Amino acid sequence: MILPVIMAGGSGTRLWPLSRGNYPKQFLKLCGEHTMLQQTVLRLSGINHSAPMLICNEEHRFIAAEQLRAISSQNSGIFLEPVGRNTAPAIALAALKATKENEDALLLVLAADHVIGNQEAFTKSVEAAKPLAESGKLVTFGIVGNKPETGYGYIKRGESVNTDSFHVAEFVEKPDLDTAKKYLESGEYYWNSGMFMFKASAYLSELQAHRPDIYKACVAASENSSTDLDFIRIDKEAFESCPDESVDYAVMEHTKHAVVVPMDADWNDVGGFSALWDVQEKDAHGNVFLGDVKSKETKNTLVYGEGKLVATVGVEDLVIINTKDAILVADKNKAQDVKLIVNELKAQERQEVTFHREVYRPWGKYDSIDSGERFQVKRITVKPGAKLSVQMHHHRAEHWIVVSGTAKVLIGDKEQFVTENESVYIPITEIHALENPGKVDLELIEVQSGTYLGEDDIVRFEDRYGRVK
Structure with a gap:
C-alpha cells in the first residue's frame, strides 16, 4: 500500500x-471549493493508499490538522519542522518514521500546492510508477510540457525502461526561452514536477551514500522526537544543524537508480499570479474575476476582491489583488516580481508579510477591524466546543460584546454565561478564559485598550492546544 507524504511547508511569497x-497558498481556496492541501489529499481517491503523512511548519500545525479534519481525512502523523530545511531532510523524516513500521514502505511524495486538472491521468502515472519503485527505483514524475516554460527545471529522459518510463539522463536547471523551445521540440524533456515515488529504505540508502551529513542530522532529529496528538515534534537543535538541500540536489542527481514516469495531467504549480490566471475559467474577454467585481472594457485581467467591490475600466493584462489590508496592482507579465515587494516589506519588518488581517487559531479566528494608539477592535469567532487559553495580560483590558451564540466566560474565580447583546469587562492582569459551549459559532466583538496591544502580551496558564511553555 502506498504511503502519501505531503509536503506543506512552503511560504508562497509569489502570491502575496x-x-x-x-497562511501560505497551500491552505487557500485558489481553485475551487477546497484548499490546495485538501485537493492534494482528495485526488488520492483513485489510489490504494494509507492515511497520508504531512510535513509542515510548526506555526501551521492547527491549520493543517483542521483542514484534514474538514474533509474527514485521517493522517499517519504531522511532522512539525522547527525551521525549513528544504525537501531532502523533510522526506528523510518521513522515510525514517515509515521504515520503523514497514521496512518496504512505499512513499508517494507530493507537494501540497499543486493543481492537477486530470485526476485520471495522475492516477495512471502513479500506478505506472508503483512496480518501478517496488523494484528499488527512485521514480520522479516528469510533466509533459505544452509550452516553452522558463520557470521550471527540466528532466531529460534517457533509454526506456518500459513503455511507461525512462532512465533519467540528467536534471537541467531553468532554461532561457530559446533553450526551452528546443526542449519542447525535442520531446525528450519534461518539466520537473517535484513529485516522487520510492521505497523509504531505498531513499534513505541513497541519502546516506550521497549526503551522509543530512542523513545523520535527520536520524538524530528523529531519535529525539516527541508526539502530541497527531503532531510529531523533532529535535530542534539536531534539525537546525541539518544542511538546507533539495531532494534533487541531494539524491536524484547522483543516484544511478533514477527513472522518470511522464505525466500528462494538466499540472500547474500555481507559482505566481500568471499561473493562477492560467488555471481559472475565463470570460469571453479572457478575464478571471474572483469576488465582487464590475468591469468595463477590461481584457486578460485577473481580479481578486475580498470584502469590497472592485471596479475596472479600460485596463488589460493586469493583476489586481484586493485583500482586507493590502492591494496589489501589477502587470500580469511582471507579476512574478511581487517577491521584490515582499523582500522590501520583510526588510522593513512589516506585519503584512506574515499576517492577514484575519488570523486563524486552533479555536477559530479573529479579524482586526480597527486600531489606534491605545485601542484595538477585533471580531472573534470561536468554534463550537472550542476554548481559548486561560490567560492574562499585563498591559491591556478587554471588553467582550457577544453578537451571536453563547459564551462561557471565566473572570478571576467567577464563571458566567454571556449571551447575545450582553457584554463583560476584563481588567488588566485579571486571569480569564473564553469558551463556546454551544453547537453554533460564537461571534463577539473584542475591544482592547491599554498601553501595549501586541499578541505577545499573553501569559497562558492552561491551554488545550499545547501552547503553555
Whole structure:
C-alpha cells in the first residue's frame, strides 16, 4: 500500500498578498471549493493508499490538522519542522518514521500546492510508477510540457525502461526561452514536477551514500522526537544543524537508480499570479474575476476582491489583488516580481508579510477591524466546543460584546454565561478564559485598550492546544 507524504511547508511569497507567512497558498481556496492541501489529499481517491503523512511548519500545525479534519481525512502523523530545511531532510523524516513500521514502505511524495486538472491521468502515472519503485527505483514524475516554460527545471529522459518510463539522463536547471523551445521540440524533456515515488529504505540508502551529513542530522532529529496528538515534534537543535538541500540536489542527481514516469495531467504549480490566471475559467474577454467585481472594457485581467467591490475600466493584462489590508496592482507579465515587494516589506519588518488581517487559531479566528494608539477592535469567532487559553495580560483590558451564540466566560474565580447583546469587562492582569459551549459559532466583538496591544502580551496558564511553555 502506498504511503502519501505531503509536503506543506512552503511560504508562497509569489502570491502575496493572498499568501502570507502564517497562511501560505497551500491552505487557500485558489481553485475551487477546497484548499490546495485538501485537493492534494482528495485526488488520492483513485489510489490504494494509507492515511497520508504531512510535513509542515510548526506555526501551521492547527491549520493543517483542521483542514484534514474538514474533509474527514485521517493522517499517519504531522511532522512539525522547527525551521525549513528544504525537501531532502523533510522526506528523510518521513522515510525514517515509515521504515520503523514497514521496512518496504512505499512513499508517494507530493507537494501540497499543486493543481492537477486530470485526476485520471495522475492516477495512471502513479500506478505506472508503483512496480518501478517496488523494484528499488527512485521514480520522479516528469510533466509533459505544452509550452516553452522558463520557470521550471527540466528532466531529460534517457533509454526506456518500459513503455511507461525512462532512465533519467540528467536534471537541467531553468532554461532561457530559446533553450526551452528546443526542449519542447525535442520531446525528450519534461518539466520537473517535484513529485516522487520510492521505497523509504531505498531513499534513505541513497541519502546516506550521497549526503551522509543530512542523513545523520535527520536520524538524530528523529531519535529525539516527541508526539502530541497527531503532531510529531523533532529535535530542534539536531534539525537546525541539518544542511538546507533539495531532494534533487541531494539524491536524484547522483543516484544511478533514477527513472522518470511522464505525466500528462494538466499540472500547474500555481507559482505566481500568471499561473493562477492560467488555471481559472475565463470570460469571453479572457478575464478571471474572483469576488465582487464590475468591469468595463477590461481584457486578460485577473481580479481578486475580498470584502469590497472592485471596479475596472479600460485596463488589460493586469493583476489586481484586493485583500482586507493590502492591494496589489501589477502587470500580469511582471507579476512574478511581487517577491521584490515582499523582500522590501520583510526588510522593513512589516506585519503584512506574515499576517492577514484575519488570523486563524486552533479555536477559530479573529479579524482586526480597527486600531489606534491605545485601542484595538477585533471580531472573534470561536468554534463550537472550542476554548481559548486561560490567560492574562499585563498591559491591556478587554471588553467582550457577544453578537451571536453563547459564551462561557471565566473572570478571576467567577464563571458566567454571556449571551447575545450582553457584554463583560476584563481588567488588566485579571486571569480569564473564553469558551463556546454551544453547537453554533460564537461571534463577539473584542475591544482592547491599554498601553501595549501586541499578541505577545499573553501569559497562558492552561491551554488545550499545547501552547503553555
